[in-house]
Amino acid sequence: MELYYSFSVLIVLASFFSYLNLRYLKLPSTIGIMIIAMLSSIILVITGHLFPDTFTHFSNLLRDVDFTEVLMGAMLNFLLFAGAIHINLKDLKEQRGPIVIFSTVSVVISTFVVGGLLFYIAPMLHLNIPFLYCLLFGALISPTDPIAVMGVLKEAKVKKSLETKVAGESLFNDGVAVVVFAVILQLTQSSDIDISFGNISWLLVKEAAGGFIVGALLGLGASNAMRKIDDYKVSVLITLSVVMGGYLIARAMHISGPLTMVAAGIVIGNYGKRTAMSATTKDYLNKFWELIDEILNAILFLFIGFELLLIPNITNYWLMGGISIIVVLFARFISIYIPVKVIPFRNKFSKGTIKVLVWGGLRGGVSIALALSIDEGPHKPVILAITYFIVVFSIIVQGLSVGKVATRALSQEEE
Numbered sequence: 001m002e003l004y005y006s007f008s009v010l011i012v013l014a015s016f017f018s019y020l021n022l023r024y025l026k027l028p029s030t031i032g033i034m035i036i037a038m039l040s041s042i043i044l045v046i047t048g049h050l051f052p053d054t055f056t057h058f059s060n061l062l063r064d065v066d067f068t069e070v071l072m073g074a075m076l077n078f079l080l081f082a083g084a085i086h087i088n089l090k091d092l093k094e095q096r097g098p099i100v101i102f103s104t105v106s107v108v109i110s111t112f113v114v115g116g117l118l119f120y121i122a123p124m125l126h127l128n129i130p131f132l133y134c135l136l137f138g139a140l141i142s143p144t145d146p147i148a149v150m151g152v153l154k155e156a157k158v159k160k161s162l163e164t165k166v167a168g169e170s171l172f173n174d175g176v177a178v179v180v181f182a183v184i185l186q187l188t189q190s191s192d193i194d195i196s197f198g199n200i201s202w203l204l205v206k207e208a209a210g211g212f213i214v215g216a217l218l219g220l221g222a223s224n225a226m227r228k229i230d231d232y233k234v235s236v237l238i239t240l241s242v243v244m245g246g247y248l249i250a251r252a253m254h255i256s257g258p259l260t261m262v263a264a265g266i267v268i269g270n271y272g273k274r275t276a277m278s279a280t281t282k283d284y285l286n287k288f289w290e291l292i293d294e295i296l297n298a299i300l301f302l303f304i305g306f307e308l309l310l311i312p313n314i315t316n317y318w319l320m321g322g323i324s325i326i327v328v329l330f331a332r333f334i335s336i337y338i339p340v341k342v343i344p345f346r347n348k349f350s351k352g353t354i355k356v357l358v359w360g361g362l363r364g365g366v367s368i369a370l371a372l373s374i375d376e377g378p379h380k381p382v383i384l385a386i387t388y389f390i391v392v393f394s395i396i397v398q399g400l401s402v403g404k405v406a407t408r409a410l411s412q413e414e415e
Contacts, residue, residue: 037305084265145364211259219267321389
C-alpha cells in the first residue's frame with residue numbers, strides 16, 4: 001500500500017505540473033516539470049517552519065522511494081527501450097564510428113579530466129576530497145543522460161546525422177560508465193580488487209557484449225513471436241515482457257541492463273516492425289511506448305526537482321557547484337576534441353558540430369542515481385550536491401538553449 005500511495009502522489013503531482021507547464025510556462029515538458037518541482041521544493045523549505053508536518057511528511061515520502069533502484073532498476077529500462085525502438089538502424093550504422101568512440105573512449109577521458117581537476121581545485125575551496133572519490137565523481141558525471149538528451153532533442157531541430165550522434169552516444173555510454181563507476185566505487189571501499197588492464201577490459205566486454213547479445217536475442221525472439229500472431233494487444237504485452245523479463249535476465253547474468261534494453265529495442269524497432277507487424281500493430285505499439293516514455297519522463301524529472309529537499313546543506317556547496325559546471329563542460333570538450341582530431345573518422349567534424357556535441361551532452365537522472373548509490377560517508381554530501389548543481393544547469397540552461405546553439409553554430413558554417 002505504501003508503494004501505491006507514493007506512486008499515486010507522484011502521478012497526481014506530475015499531471016498537475018504538466019498542466020501548469022503546458023498552460024503557463026510552455027517549456028519542453030520535462031524541463032517545465034522539473035522547474036516547477038524545484039520551485040515547489042524551495043517554497044516547502046521556506047514555509048517548512050509554518051507547516052512542519054506537511055514538510056516532514058513529504059520529505060519522508062521522497063526518502064521512502066529508493067531513487068537509485070527505481071531509476072537504474074526500473075524506469076531506465078523502460079525509457080531506453082522506448083527510445084531505442086524509434087531509432088533507425090541505418091542512421092545508426094552511418095554514425096557507428098563516432099558513437100562507439102564517444103560512448104567508450106570519451107567517457108574514460110572525461111572521467112580522468114574531471115577527477116584530476118576536481119582533486120586540485122577542491123583544496124582551494126577548503127574541501128578535502130580524496131583522489132579516488134574525485135575519480136568516482138568523474139565516472140558518474142561523464143556519461144550523457146539518454147533520457148535528458150532524447151527528451152530535449154525532440155524539441156531542438158538539428159540535422160539528422162548530428163541528432164543520431166548525440167542520441168546514439170547517450171544510449172550506449174551508460175554501460176561503460178557504470179562499469180568504471182563500479183570499479184572505482186569498490187576501490188573506495190577496499191583496495192583488494194584486481195584493477196589490471198585485463199580484468200577491467202574483461203568487465204567492460206562482459207557488460208557490453210553480454211548486454212548486446214542477450215538484448216539482440218530477446219529482440220529477435222519477440223519479433224518472431226509477434227510475426228506469428230500479429231495482434232497489437234499481445235504484441236504490446238510481449239514488448240513489456242522483453243523489458244521486464246530482460247532486466248531480470250541481465251541482472252542474474254551480471255551484464256548491462258541498459259545495453260540489453262537498447263539492443264532489444266533497436267532489433268524490435270527495425271527488424272520486428274519491418275517483418276512482424278501490420279500497420280495497425282505498428283501504430284498501436286508506437287503510441288503505447290510514446291505514452292510510457294512521456295509518463296515516466298514526467299515522473300523522473302519530478303523526482304529530480306524534488307531531490308533538492310533531500311540534499312543537506314546544499315547552499316554550502318554553491319561555489320564548488322558553479323566551478324564544477326565549468327570543469328565538466330571543459331572535460332566534455334576535451335573528450336570530444338581529442339578523438340575527433342586523433343581518429344580518422346570518415347566524415348570530418350566541423351567546429352560547429354563539436355560545439356553542438358559539447359553543449360548537447362546533457363547530464364540527468366542517471367548521474368544523480370549513481371551519486372545516491374555511494375555509501376554514506378563524509379564525501380557523499382559534497383559529491384551529491386555538486387552533481388545536482390551540474391544536472392540542473394545541464395537540463396535547464398543547456399537543454400533550453402541547445403536548439404539555438406545548434407542553429408547558430410551550423411548556420412555560421414554555411415555562410
